[in-house]
Amino acid sequence: MRAHGLGAAALLLVAGCAAETKLRPTPEAGVLVNGKGGAITEQQGVRLVADGSAWRGSPSDLERRLTPVYVRLENQGQRPLKLQYAAFSLIGEESRFRYTALAPLSLQKAMSANDTAPSGVIAPAGHWSVGVGVGVGVGSSYVHGPRRGYYPPYYGPWGSPFYDPFLYSWPQYQEPLPTEDMLNNALPEGTLEPGGTQQGFLYFQGVARREDAVTLQVKLVDATTGEPFGALDIPFQVSTH
Numbered sequence: 478m479r480a481h482g483l484g485a486a487a488l489l490l491v492a493g494c495a496a497e498t499k500l501r502p503t504p505e506a507g508v509l510v511n512g513k514g515g516a517i518t519e520q521q522g523v524r525l526v527a528d529g530s531a532w533r534g535s536p537s538d539l540e541r542r543l544t545p546v547y548v549r550l551e552n553q554g555q556r557p558l559k560l561q562y563a564a565f566s567l568i569g570e571e572s573r574f575r576y577t578a579l580a581p582l583s584l585q586k587a588m589s590a591n592d593t594a595p596s597g598v599i600a601p602a603g604h605w606s607v608g609v610g611v612g613v614g615v616g617s618s619y620v621h622g623p624r625r626g627y628y629p630p631y632y633g634p635w636g637s638p639f640y641d642p643f644l645y646s647w648p649q650y651q652e653p654l655p656t657e658d659m660l661n662n663a664l665p666e667g668t669l670e671p672g673g674t675q676q677g678f679l680y681f682q683g684v685a686r687r688e689d690a691v692t693l694q695v696k697l698v699d700a701t702t703g704e705p706f707g708a709l710d711i712p713f714q715v716s717t718h
Contacts, residue, residue, distance in 0.1 A: 497540045498685040500529020500693075500713035515547070516711050520697070522554020522671075525709040527693050532678065534658030542654070543579070544684050546693060548664060549676035558669040559700035565664075567681050570690035570712075578679040581655045581663045655680075668700040685717045 502509055506516035515528030531547035532539055539545055544567065552558050565578040655663075664677030684691055690712065697707040 497538070497717060498544050498683055499540065499716045500544065500546060500691065501716055502529075503690065503712040503714050506711050506713070518709050518711050520709055521556075521707040522552065523558060523697055523707075523709065524551040524553060525549070525695055525711065526551075527711050529693075529713050534662060535656050536652040536654075536658075538651070539654075539659070542651070542683060544576075544681040545659075546679045546681065547676070548679055548693075548695075549674065550669060550695075551674045552669045552671050555671055556706065557671065557700035559698040559703070560664070560669055560675060561666050561698075562679070564696040564698060565679050566694045567684060567688075567691040568694055569684070569688045570692065572687060574687065576681045576684060576691075578681055580666075581660050581680065584655045584680075685715055688715050690714050 501514070502516035506518075508517040509515065510517060510526060510528070514530045515526055517524065517526050519525070526549040528547040529544070532545040536542075546567075548565070550558070550560070562578040562580050567576040568574070569576075659678070659680065662678045664675065664679055667675075669675050693711045693713060695709040696705060697709065698705050
């Protein structure tokens with residue numbers, strides 16, 4: 478019992494010391510905006526503005542739990558642009574892991590499901606995955622028991638998801654996610670017509686413990702034909718404090 482108690486205390490200490498993550502554009506990012514907190518890039522008539530240090534909503538500690546990125550897309554081209562979370566990624570410069578944007582409503586559903594599953598059970602039908610240099614991750618969208626809560630995956634170069642609940646503070650000491658601010662300020666999915674502008678926040682798994690630099694990538698997809706027609710990239714440095 479003593480060893481178990483010490484282990485739990487150590488985990489709690491690590492969780493409580495989670496670093497606040499800020500993304501700062503690298504010198505190669507191009508035009509900088511908002512006091513050098515954001516950057517602009519453009520391709521195929523689509524302009525992307527991205528800021529990795531813009532979150533000011535609730536929860537105030539969101540950058541210790543996830544990586545929020547503000548984006549604004551301006552479609553100055555001739556094609557309607559399909560906006561979907563799967564098209565937005567942070568790619569680790571060294572690891573090449575791809576962290577896909579998380580859908581806020583899927584976070585909400587997963588957390589609601591926690592209230593109905595039996596305590597102490599991994600649900601539903603979890604599996605274990607092992608990756609080189611990664612270790613073991615729980616292949617379930619949410620976990621019950623001491624680490625109750627939703628833990629989003631990150632993706633290796635081979636495309637398999639891994640879940641790392643230890644990167645998140647214990648939920649009983651935190652405001653549940655997603656908050657109303659997160660939902661209200663999220664980038665909406667849909668179609669961005671020529672001449673239109675859409676903006677909002679994207680939410681990614683926290684990258685501070687694994688990455689020193691990431692690239693925000695937006696895949697451009699024609700909303701009518703489904704044809705990819707380019708990609709927008711903005712490189713960021715990962716800073717913590």
